[in-house]
Amino acid sequence: MTDRPTTSGAEPGSFEDLLDTLDELDVPDGYRAGTVKGTVVLSPWSKGYYTRVMRLVCGQLEAYLPEGHVIERAPNLFVFPGAERAYGPGVHAADERVFDSDGTHLDGEALSFVTELTSSSTRDGDLTDKVRVYGRARTTKNPAP
Template sequence: MTAMAVEPGLQWSYLLDTWRELDVPEGWRAEIDEGKIALVPPPGVGHNMIAEEVHWALKRCLPRSVGVYQTLGTEIVPLEKLYMPDLVVVDKALLDPEDSSVDAGAVMMAVEITSKDNARQDRTKKLWAYAHAPVPLYLLIDRFDPAGPTVTLFEEPENGAYRRTVRASFGEPVKLPDPFGVELVTKDFPAAAKTARK
């Protein structure tokens, strides 16, 4: 991950404008955190296989009025953060076709799939930020969990923390609550090899 520091005290709008104007290499993503714009490298094949499986499962259970996106900037304005979740679910009526991001308050669910280099951030910083947004559901697919690959669904955000957590190992189904009402099958999720980079 490469970070570009921004002078302290700059307005959020200036930082956001800088993010919008960046010429990001193809496949990379830019995120804003702690007054810095960080470039996140493209994920590996295993990561993309999981993203495709989850995307397909979500599209099958949602109405056409709800979109599932892989490259939608998600702003958490009070915290001056902007993340690019691996998948984000949003009612299409709340999107501005002329904008490059959406307010996290409009997000129904954010999905992050860990890579070796960003697993800690997905487990801590993003969990904290999504709970504060608040994003109603945060699905963390952790290929690099020290206890073995897991899927954790965080629900019911209140006062900056999720009150309910459902955790399952790869291979066990994960029930997504309404409005999804689907059981996410994880048996085909590829676990990360011990020596895998992403």
């Protein structure tokens, strides 16, 4: 595997098929899977020093979260069916009820905050596609208070 995200060559028939592929994927150690622009993408896990940055972000924002929302660094996969995307942000805040699930695909509409820790290999997707998807998600059915 490389130090850069890699994409699959397979073209699933639907977004649901793509999510099924993610569930069945045997991901190599040190990598995580998500989707970008309709393909499965394997990305290397975060560098150790990102942990400090993520902890600082969480500590600074926790007091400002909407009521009932929690901030996490857990590797959760948030799904955006309307955009046919699924991302696992580095830091995320969401309505705590979204975590009352035994599933691995969490509702992206529950998010109130995301942080993506970018690197040279992920910067393009993090600052374009993900920004558009995250920015539109909450406004579609749950506008912020």
